[in-house]
Amino acid sequence: MSDVAVATANELHSNVTDENIAILVERFYAAVQKHPTLGPVFNPRLEGRWDRHMSQMKDFWSSVLLRSGRYSGYPLGAHIGVPGMAPERFDDWLVLFRQTLDGLYEPPYADAIYAMAQQFAQRFSGALFGQER
Numbered sequence: 226m227s228d229v230a231v232a233t234a235n236e237l238h239s240n241v242t243d244e245n246i247a248i249l250v251e252r253f254y255a256a257v258q259k260h261p262t263l264g265p266v267f268n269p270r271l272e273g274r275w276d277r278h279m280s281q282m283k284d285f286w287s288s289v290l291l292r293s294g295r296y297s298g299y300p301l302g303a304h305i306g307v308p309g310m311a312p313e314r315f316d317d318w319l320v321l322f323r324q325t326l327d328g329l330y331e332p333p334y335a336d337a338i339y340a341m342a343q344q345f346a347q348r349f350s351g352a353l354f355g356q357e358r
């Protein structure tokens with residue numbers, strides 16, 4: 226790899242765009258699929274439906290972070306009755322999401338996006354299990 230390519234590969238974003246949201250979502254769910262505790266929850270549930278999930282998640286984060294209005298749905302409802310769902314999975318999800326953010330964004334941007342994710346995780350966990358994370 227040339228020096229230029231290495232520099233580009235290591236560059237962290239200091240803005241949020243639909244282009245880097247797409248990379249975030251792709252990296253995160255690639256890691257989710259291989260994760261020892263998250264993979265077994267996501268993979269059976271989304272078998273054959275990953276493409277739609279990925280585009281939904283890009284729309285979701287675009288709406289949350291850029292107020293694009295591209296997502297309209299009921300995200301809490303999507304998590305009701307998913308086999309293997311447990312309060313601890315939110316901890317695993319947040320750790321993996323944080324790691325993905327740190328590889329992609331400058332710290333203030335990673336922190337801000339993480340804070341939004343944490344709010345959703347807290348609300349979902351509270352509503353599903355009566356236990357905020």
Ligand code: HEM
Pocket residue numbers: 266267270271278281282285297298299300303304307310311314315316318341342345346349
């Ligand atoms: C314990 C951690 C989590 C697990 C195991 C999980 C799992 C899933 C699964 C399996 C689906 C697809 C449901 C289906 O179509 O059958 C889904 C959808 C979704 N998840 Fe999560 N999720 C987690 C945490 C989160 C968090 C923290 C957020 C928000 C930051 C989030 C946002 C969404 C959204 C927006 C959808 C799409 C909802 C729709 O159908 O419109 N999830 N999740």
